[in-house]
Amino acid sequence: MESPVIAPVIAITLGDAAGIGPELIARLLSQPGITARANIVLVGDAWLWQEGQAIAGQSVTTQAVNSLADVRQRADRSLPAFLAVNTIAREQVQRSQAQAACGAAVLKVLNLCMDGAKAGAVDAICFAPLNKQAMKLGGLKHEDELHHFAEYLGVTGYFCEFNTLGDLWTARVSSHIPLKDAASVLSQERIVAATELIYRSLQASGNANPQVAVAAFNPHGGDGGVCGREEIDIIEPAVKALRASGIPVDGPFPADTIFLKARDGLYQAIVTMYHDQGQIAIKLMGFSKGVTVQGGLPVPITTPAHGTAYDIAGKGQADVNATLNAFKIAQRMGAARLQTA
Template sequence: MTQKTPLIALTLGDPGGIGPELVAKLLAEGEATQGCHTVLIGDRWLWQEGQRVAGVNLELPEVESFKEARDHSGPVFLEMDTVSPEQTAYAEANAAGGASVLAVLSRCIEAHKAGEVDGICFAPLNKYAMKLGGLGHEDELHWFVEKLGVTTFFSEFNTLGTLWTSRISSHVPLKDAHTYITEERIVAAATLIHDTLKKAGFDAPRVAVAGFNPHAGEGGTCGREEIDIIAPAVEACVAKGYPIVGPFPADTVFLKARDGELDAVVTMYHDQGQIAIKMLGFDRGVTILGGLPVPVGSPAHGTAFDIAGQGKANLTPTRNAFNLVKAMCLN
């Protein structure tokens, strides 16, 4: 049976950030979009501004719908009118820019629901702008979950390609992180990232679970979460047929990951994994929204307001994000 060539929706991100420039660089490079159909969707003026900043000039065929993109071998442009140049500015998070992002992503989600889009890659967003523009969730992942009707466990994954991280809690105050540590959530997080790694092309994913307390509780002298919750969760994963290991102290487990002994680490809260993975490779990191029925990815960095509009943005994370979404579609 011949596999269908995937169609990936690509967005320009927040108008005040580096997203339009990155998308222009990606499409000008051309290599990433080979082997798939690519639909760039957004405002015409913003796409033109991104090209100006990137120093490129691309003539993309224009389409009226996602369906039409399958008639083209290369990238195409689908116009939306969501924000005017007068409503936004570089290095500025505002309601108009946030509403624009939400409108474009909503169109991509509806296209996926209609069976027209196989994957979504979005340029950097600004959560504050999105909340000003109408986002009522803690982050874009929870917004996607509601829009797509997801009822099972979900998690944001961060990856450097050969190393992935998941977490039990995400964008919540640190004082509340311990309330999310349950056996059910740990089992769900560990098995989800294992299964997602398989979809991303890992034959036999090696997944470890980090502890919560200093030294993984040090036998209960620094806390009992490891004894009472985390270790039983790891045992439950093994009983389900998943080769999950841990818990390991969070300050040493990433040494194993760095040295190639692990493919993924499940962490207990946001910064426990984020600090480590960004130290290991901030200039190539990718964020994957795990647990959704469609591959969704983005560069792991933000809108970089300090360099927006200057043509300095590093393409590598965006290229990696697009390639990973494409690989997940193909798998």
């Protein structure tokens, strides 16, 4: 007999009101069978949800709920639930611009969803694209949303963003810092933590035994110390420690060839040393399909890797593929979290 489908509660948000998020969510929730493996609750402003459907040329029937706590109790989850909240008025939004009101609204909705996760009402969160400038104008105190999530959820351990493309996931030892500072934060401990985290997260998303590759830091992998010693002094000892702990990991590999190995299927995860080392490659490989996973948090949080696309906002041109992929990862990780709770 086929095992019953585990249906995690997934909270979905509309993203920045001035961008393509509302349109993307309308396209996502109009996909056939979208509620088959998840108990979906859309959280956002009613007028913005209506506008997103109009832009996408879709009409999605939802079931109103009064709180996130009501979602799991629904007898019928064949329709997405909709929790209407008032965070921003239509007249406050000027499409295709970063605005404080939009950023504040995004923060309010995300915090509400995280409150639901802390209360046990939400198993995963999938958010439509946001704009960091708008969020900082609207009150974000951190360098990015991941650090806000970590503080809000009380994370004390290691956390980092993953960027994914199909079966390939990437992690990075440093993220949204100036490139000149990347060497100063490179350490054996951070490499070990990033590798362990992406390995466990891939397992939670359904890959039982992912193979991991670690990137070098310097050109040509340091050329044996001629072009930098980070590989010898930091990265190689980290790889040896990881192998000793039982994680299937290889490297360090020069950054200009490591993605060729992954493209050919040898590795399902790459740990890079700084932001653009992995971002450039993975976005070239599939910009319209990539997903960002917020790694190391107590609740899975995913989003399409592209941004708010202000240049095409309101034009009905948004590609839903990355958002659909983000939802699928949230579903798999949410189901795993629910199963082990």
